[in-house]
Amino acid sequence: MEYILTVMVLIGINVVLATSFNLILGYGGLMSVAHPIFYAIGAYCSGLLAIHLQIPVPLSILIGAGIAMVLSFGVSLPSLRVSGDYLVIASIGFQLGILHVINNLDFTGAAGGLTNIPVLNEGPSRSLVFVLLIAVVAACAVLLVAWIVEGDYGRAITAMRNDEEAFSALGRNAMNIKIVLFAIGSGMAGLAGALYAHYFAYVTPEQFGIFTSAALLTMVVVGGAATTWGPLVGAVLLTTLPQAITFLGLPVSIMAPLQGVIYTTLVIFFLFARPQGLTGGSRGGGGLEAWSASAAFRARRDAE
Amino acid sequence: MFEIQNLTARYGPLIAVNDVSLSFETGVRMGIFGHNGSGKSTFLKCLVGGVKDVSGAVAFGGSPIVADQVHRNVMLGIGFVPQVQNVFPNLTVEQNLHIAGSKSDSSFLEEAYALFPLLRERQDQLAGDMSGGEQQMLAVALALMTRPQILLLDEPTAGLAPAIVKNVLESLLRINSELGTGLILVEQNVLAALDVVERAIVLKGGRVVFDGASEELRAKEDLWAWF
Numbered sequence A: 001m002e003y004i005l006t007v008m009v010l011i012g013i014n015v016v017l018a019t020s021f022n023l024i025l026g027y028g029g030l031m032s033v034a035h036p037i038f039y040a041i042g043a044y045c046s047g048l049l050a051i052h053l054q055i056p057v058p059l060s061i062l063i064g065a066g067i068a069m070v071l072s073f074g075v076s077l078p079s080l081r082v083s084g085d086y087l088v089i090a091s092i093g094f095q096l097g098i099l100h101v102i103n104n105l106d107f108t109g110a111a112g113g114l115t116n117i118p119v120l121n122e123g124p125s126r127s128l129v130f131v132l133l134i135a136v137v138a139a140c141a142v143l144l145v146a147w148i149v150e151g152d153y154g155r156a157i158t159a160m161r162n163d164e165e166a167f168s169a170l171g172r173n174a175m176n177i178k179i180v181l182f183a184i185g186s187g188m189a190g191l192a193g194a195l196y197a198h199y200f201a202y203v204t205p206e207q208f209g210i211f212t213s214a215a216l217l218t219m220v221v222v223g224g225a226a227t228t229w230g231p232l233v234g235a236v237l238l239t240t241l242p243q244a245i246t247f248l249g250l251p252v253s254i255m256a257p258l259q260g261v262i263y264t265t266l267v268i269f270f271l272f273a274r275p276q277g278l279t280g281g282s283r284g285g286g287g288l289e290a291w292s293a294s295a296a297f298r299a300r301r302d303a304e
Numbered sequence B: 001m002f003e004i005q006n007l008t009a010r011y012g013p014l015i016a017v018n019d020v021s022l023s024f025e026t027g028v029r030m031g032i033f034g035h036n037g038s039g040k041s042t043f044l045k046c047l048v049g050g051v052k053d054v055s056g057a058v059a060f061g062g063s064p065i066v067a068d069q070v071h072r073n074v075m076l077g078i079g080f081v082p083q084v085q086n087v088f089p090n091l092t093v094e095q096n097l098h099i100a101g102s103k104s105d106s107s108f109l110e111e112a113y114a115l116f117p118l119l120r121e122r123q124d125q126l127a128g129d130m131s132g133g134e135q136q137m138l139a140v141a142l143a144l145m146t147r148p149q150i151l152l153l154d155e156p157t158a159g160l161a162p163a164i165v166k167n168v169l170e171s172l173l174r175i176n177s178e179l180g181t182g183l184i185l186v187e188q189n190v191l192a193a194l195d196v197v198e199r200a201i202v203l204k205g206g207r208v209v210f211d212g213a214s215e216e217l218r219a220k221e222d223l224w225a226w227f
């Protein structure tokens, strides 16, 4: 039972992560791989604040999310000013840099990880309560993103992703939208990280590396980028799948690479065979389609 | 009034616009002509700050046009219709017009529909599903939603059937006479465009090689040698 509840907590956390990553990548069309680092920032900041400053856990969770949001400007402001392509490079640099710092500071527990993080709630049914909490948070995350991309602001986001030049020709500022989306998405990742830290009481740097970037990308692409339910479906699927494989009882030396192979295969398969993902309509104008359309368009324009 | 002084625009080592100085009144009807690659689109983009690597100065109504700040520059009262991808394909016609009109009030929507009744019929259609001519109409309507004093159009008739070319040019002329909106028109349909504009500029290798009345250009016996 405890095992199932733990998996459900992980699913909830991954729903928040994939949904917020979808806001950045799918809806915003912003190529960033650094989503796990904002997850890490939320986890470490909240954990450290609770450990060293004895800040009440609920408050430290909110502060952790806030710090992740604020630090996102450090990546988005300088890179988006240059061009969207710089964001990819800046985000990789930021992710590796922060991971390096975490890995080498005694203060953060270095490679061994941060232990003895105070938990959010205790008691006999602590996991059950936490599952309910994370379910509410995940539902709020999905609804928040759905709300952002509906209505006037959502149409502006679609227009910006369709064509930035035409968008700015109408007096609209694409950079503002991108920075806002990146900040909201990063803040949500920070929240997920903080919740994780105060449930498992333990985080290690290796949880927030490129492998996690790949896993989140897979969730978004497989579920359906720029759709409301896609990241949720992707997160549920890709959290339970590795657990199911565990039951096969394969040795670790086969298990770990097998997961990587599955993720890679899924991403490639969906990119080519079903770019709208599992939940996207046949032509919903979803993120990946929009990118490939505008990328093809730009290539044509540049070739002229 | 647009004032352009010693404008030079580069893409890396390539000089696309070379030391151009011009000025024209806001209500002008002006055509810009020239070979493919002569710098017409680049020149037009420079007028809204759409090219990063520029030297010289461009000012509209006394305010400087700042490079790479297109969204601010156009709000000075410049409507810009880019050569390609000038509508948002994943949005409906009406949603397109709302994006454009976000800084103005909704009465402009009625004006746009009055100018292009066809757009009202198509208001719930995705812009990407419309024909090329319909998209051009929408693109012009979008630019008008910002209430520009002058409209910059980059080949608004490209790829259209001759009858539609005439339609589009006529509606532009109507916009000019009814709203007083100036027109800067980049065109390959030179003869059709010369009927609409009063002044003509010819670019070659990024330089102005002709600047005069459109009648003067039409009268040139070696007109075709210019293109």
Ligand SMILES: Nc1ncnc2c1ncn2[C@@H]1O[C@H](COP(=O)(O)OP(=O)(O)OP(=O)(O)O)[C@@H](O)[C@H]1O
Pocket (backbone or CB within 6 Å): A304, B011, B014, B016, B034, B035, B036, B037, B038, B039, B040, B041, B042, B043, B083
């Ligand atoms: N984004 C760009 N990057 C690099 N070079 C460019 C870019 N845009 C245009 N150029 C080059 O600058 C020169 C002028 O291009 P421009 O698009 O202004 O010409 P044009 O007169 O509008 O041509 P066309 O009639 O084909 O539209 C060309 O040699 C073109 O290859």
Ligand SMILES: [Mg+2]
Pocket (backbone or CB within 6 Å): B040, B041, B042, B083, B154
């Ligand atoms: Mg051109």
